[in-house]
Amino acid sequence: MRLTDEERSLLDGAAGQAAKKAMQILVALGDIYGAEDLVPVRSVQVSGVSFHNLGEAGLEWLESMAVDGRVRAVTTLNPAGMDLEEWRAQGIDPGFAERQLRLVAAYTRMGIAPTCTCTPYLVGNLPGPGEHVAWAESSAVAYANSVLGARTNREGGPSALAAALTGRTPRYGLHLDAHRVPEVEVVIEAELASTAAWGALGRVIGKRAGTRVALLRTRARPSVAELKSLGASVVTFGGSPLFFLEGLTPAPGTRPTDSIVVQATDLEGAIAELSDGKDEIDLVALGCPHASLEELAELARMLDGRTVEKETWVCTARPTKLAAEKLGIVAAIERSGARVMADTCFAVTPLESRRGATIATDSAKGAYYASGHNKLRVHLGTVQDCVNAAVTGRWR
Amino acid sequence: MTTLTGRIIHAGEASGVALVSTAPISFFGGLDLETGVVVEKGHPLEGECVTGRVLVFPRGTGSTVGSFALLRLTRTQRGPAALVMESCDTTVAVGAIISEIPCVDRIHLPAITPGARITVRGAEVHLEGIGS
Numbered sequence: 317m318r319l320t321d322e323e324r325s326l327l328d329g330a331a332g333q334a335a336k337k338a339m340q341i342l343v344a345l346g347d348i349y350g351a352e353d354l355v356p357v358r359s360v361q362v363s364g365v366s367f368h369n370l371g372e373a374g375l376e377w378l379e380s381m382a383v384d385g386r387v388r389a390v391t392t393l394n395p396a397g398m399d400l401e402e403w404r405a406q407g408i409d410p411g412f413a414e415r416q417l418r419l420v421a422a423y424t425r426m427g428i429a430p431t432c433t434c435t436p437y438l439v440g441n442l443p444g445p446g447e448h449v450a451w452a453e454s455s456a457v458a459y460a461n462s463v464l465g466a467r468t469n470r471e472g473g474p475s476a477l478a479a480a481l482t483g484r485t486p487r488y489g490l491h492l493d494a495h496r497v498p499e500v501e502v503v504i505e506a507e508l509a510s511t512a513a514w515g516a517l518g519r520v521i522g523k524r525a526g527t528r529v530a531l532l533r534t535r536a537r538p539s540v541a542e543l544k545s546l547g548a549s550v551v552t553f554g555g556s557p558l559f560f561l562e563g564l565t566p567a568p569g570t571r572p573t574d575s576i577v578v579q580a581t582d583l584e585g586a587i588a589e590l591s592d593g594k595d596e597i598d599l600v601a602l603g604c605p606h607a608s609l610e611e612l613a614e615l616a617r618m619l620d621g622r623t624v625e626k627e628t629w630v631c632t633a634r635p636t637k638l639a640a641e642k643l644g645i646v647a648a649i650e651r652s653g654a655r656v657m658a659d660t661c662f663a664v665t666p667l668e669s670r671r672g673a674t675i676a677t678d679s680a681k682g683a684y685y686a687s688g689h690n691k692l693r694v695h696l697g698t699v700q701d702c703v704n705a706a707v708t709g710r711w712r
Numbered sequence: 713m714t715t716l717t718g719r720i721i722h723a724g725e726a727s728g729v730a731l732v733s734t735a736p737i738s739f740f741g742g743l744d745l746e747t748g749v750v751v752e753k754g755h756p757l758e759g760e761c762v763t764g765r766v767l768v769f770p771r772g773t774g775s776t777v778g779s780f781a782l783l784r785l786t787r788t789q790r791g792p793a794a795l796v797m798e799s800c801d802t803t804v805a806v807g808a809i810i811s812e813i814p815c816v817d818r819i820h821l822p823a824i825t826p827g828a829r830i831t832v833r834g835a836e837v838h839l840e841g842i843g844s
Contacts, residue, residue, distance in 0.1 A: 452776070
């Protein structure tokens with residue numbers, strides 16, 4: 317791979333140990349994937365934040381990187397393993413909490429904003445069309461490539477951190493025009509009117525289009541909430557983190573010859589495949605990916621004057637929660653007994669103690685991780701279905 | 713002694729007895745991080761311990777958290793001595809670099825006999841034969 321003089325000096329350690337380690341990572345990845353050079357990036361999203369996943373060794377490594385590592389790009393952080401402020405109410409072990417807080421502090425020392433969200437594009441990390449970025453968190457990678465028209469591969473935690481500390485990423489894969497061409501057309505004949513339906517569509521695309529770049533044709537006009545549900549689901553179920561929505565998102569003019577048709581029965585089938593819950597539910601989880609201000613406001617309206625029978629969480633980003641608090645939206649949601657949690661989500665917070673419980677959610681991605689990783693039973697439906705289940709304690 | 717030459721992913725020198733897998737390895741979920749034993753059901757190396765071995769395998773698979781899993785193994789002295797691969801991927805490459813484990817890829821794996829003593833030095837993989 318071709319390196320500039322400045323990049324070579326970073327690799328030689330002229331800017332410190334962390335930048336040197338970061339360049340070693342980027343050069344190795346560039347060589348593996350045949351990149352010609354490094355491309356400058358001004359926006360990075362870093363994953364690898366839950367102490368649950370990183371352990372003591374990961375924490376020590378990040379603290380060693382934070383000694384002299386400083387970011388050279390706007391950099392935000394993925395969700396942590398707990399609400400960083402209200403972890404006691406969440407029932408988190410103090411030993412876990414202490415290490416989780418140290419982990420986030422190490423990232424913050426490097427200049428990374430502790431946004432702790434999977435939706436950086438909702439809280440100020442918003443690249444423009446055509447911009448090269450280095451993002452981890454697969455749902456955000458899908459949103460960046462497909463909705464925003466930015467360019468990023470699916471980074472892991474350390475490779476994204478390496479990009480942040482150098483302001484560069486290897487130029488291969490989705491950074492290149494040649495890999496941003498639609499390979500299969502997906503004609504959607506089904507109605508799409510909820511986050512759950514768009515999530516179900518993501519599963520159908522992931523399963524049937526595989527890793528091919530899809531061009532979606534639909535009359536529907538998705539909201540931001542529906543687009544993030546779709547992107548999260550496509551990559552969860554094995555699809556490419558790049559797809560195009562004809563007439564809506566930035567797309568090249570070429571048209572693939574291969575075609576897939578999606579009917580209402582396909583979406584119903586996908587929802588049924590993800591649903592194995594008992595009639596009586598135990599837990600309701602919303603906000604996967606993290607809820608926007610608009611979604612929180614809508615939820616407050618749905619819960620107005622009602623009381624939840626079952627434990628109900630909605631996860632969001634701290635900055636979104638702060639705005640919603642000022643507007644009285646958080647108070648309105650919490651009057652019902654539901655809780656607004658920030659900095660974390662039910663995919664990364666430890667849920668082992670709830671094995672076998674039934675969870676209701678509007679997120680296809682959340683449903684997949686709840687049943688696989690956390691061994692929960694699931695009902696997947698609209699936000700209204702989930703609110704009704706929270707209030708009555710039963711699914712429909 | 714036979715010498716195979718591959719591509720350096722992380723440069724270093726280490727020796728150990730070859731533990732050869734025909735299947736990809738998922739370091740996060742596939743291994744018990746306390747013991748270094750492969751726990752993935754039905755994996756060709758199920759029940760084997762990677763500690764101190766030269767781990768020979770086609771490529772990594774599974775979650776990108778696998779990079780940190782390799783680091784956790786190494787910091788508790790439970791990690792492999794070196795990694796010899798057919799085709800390295802992001803998760804294992806990053807794991808080798810942050811853990812400082814010697815790692816080489818583009819090696820023709822059938823040339824390596826399980827149980828052979830191996831020294832990895834830079835891009836070279838030296839096979840010393842079983843028991844020598």
